[in-house]
Amino acid sequence: MIVTIDGVAASGKSSVASGVARALGIPYVSSGFLYRAATLLALEAGLPPSDPAPLLALLRGRPLRLEPLAGGNRVWQGERDLTPGLHSSRVDAGVSAVARLPEVRAWVDEELRALPEPFVAEGRDMGTNVFPHADAKFYLTASPRVRAERRAQERGEDAGTVEAALIERDRRDAAQSAPAPDARVIDTGPLTLEGVIGAVLAALPARTA
Ligand SMILES: Nc1ncnc2c1ncn2[C@@H]1O[C@H](COP(=O)(O)OP(=O)(O)OP(=O)(O)O)[C@@H](O)[C@H]1O
Ligand SMILES: Nc1ccn([C@H]2C[C@H](O)[C@@H](COP(=O)(O)O)O2)c(=O)n1
Numbered sequence: 001m002i003v004t005i006d007g008v009a010a011s012g013k014s015s016v017a018s019g020v021a022r023a024l025g026i027p028y029v030s031s032g033f034l035y036r037a038a039t040l041l042a043l044e045a046g047l048p049p050s051d052p053a054p055l056l057a058l059l060r061g062r063p064l065r066l067e068p069l070a071g072g073n074r075v076w077q078g079e080r081d082l083t084p085g086l087h088s089s090r091v092d093a094g095v096s097a098v099a100r101l102p103e104v105r106a107w108v109d110e111e112l113r114a115l116p117e118p119f120v121a122e123g124r125d126m127g128t129n130v131f132p133h134a135d136a137k138f139y140l141t142a143s144p145r146v147r148a149e150r151r152a153q154e155r156g157e158d159a160g161t162v163e164a165a166l167i168e169r170d171r172r173d174a175a176q177s178a179p180a181p182d183a184r185v186i187d188t189g190p191l192t193l194e195g196v197i198g199a200v201l202a203a204l205p206a207r208t209a
Pocket of ligand 2: 009010013031032033035036095096099122123124125126169173176
């Protein structure tokens with residue numbers, strides 16, 4: 001069984017996917033972690049963001065392992081846990097360029113499709129491209145301001161600065177961020193996190209709940 005939760009930056013995908021996965025007793029998969037890990041390694045190696053060849057050689061030479069857990073994901077390269085470095089403003093600023101590379105997207109898709117079911121998968125294109133036959137699909141939205149205030153509170157940053165960065169990231173990620181035609185779209189703006197999780201659980205087909 002696969003449930004997909006897609007949406008724009010800071011719309012609540014990870015938090016909602018985690019809550020739904022816990023309620024179902026299954027892991028959740030954060031596809032963004034793989035894009036962020038590839039970006040972190042590219043930045044550390046000083047690789048050119050527009051040339052996929054050296055990055056793919058690095059990723060295939062020393063493979064990454066995504067560890068989906070009910071409470072969160074971790075990404076390992078050998079014995080090195082890359083997770084602590086994935087959610088920095090530096091990675092935020094560089095990840096869209098890496099995620100735009102078709103070769104990197106193909107690598108991420110291959111990694112995701114190799115994971116054993118069941119799981120909740122969150123990202124931008126889980127319901128459209130990676131798992132089009134998922135059992136249930138959801139797409140989260142909220143206004144840039146609402147998302148910025150949540151992210152700013154989470155990271156202790158200025159909401160105006162965060163809002164501008166989110167709008168820019170939405171623009172850069174637009175090509176892969178459309179909702180699947182059969183996805184249920186949820187505006188999380190008026191809802192608490194628990195309210196969104198409850199709405200997703202209530203909308204699951206009987207066989208998945
Ligand atoms: N409905 C909600 N009400 C209030 N706060 C929320 C809600 N949904 C998410 N949040 C909070 O908003 C912040 C961003 O949520 P989260 O990290 O899950 O978003 P995301 O879509 O996974 O972000 P990114 O695209 O950067 O990975 C977190 O602090 C989270 O707790
Ligand atoms: N399925 C996905 C997941 C993520 N991305 C890109 C776009 C995001 O800016 C970046 C980080 O994702 P996040 O951790 O913020 O969910 O990775 C993508 O293109 N496709």
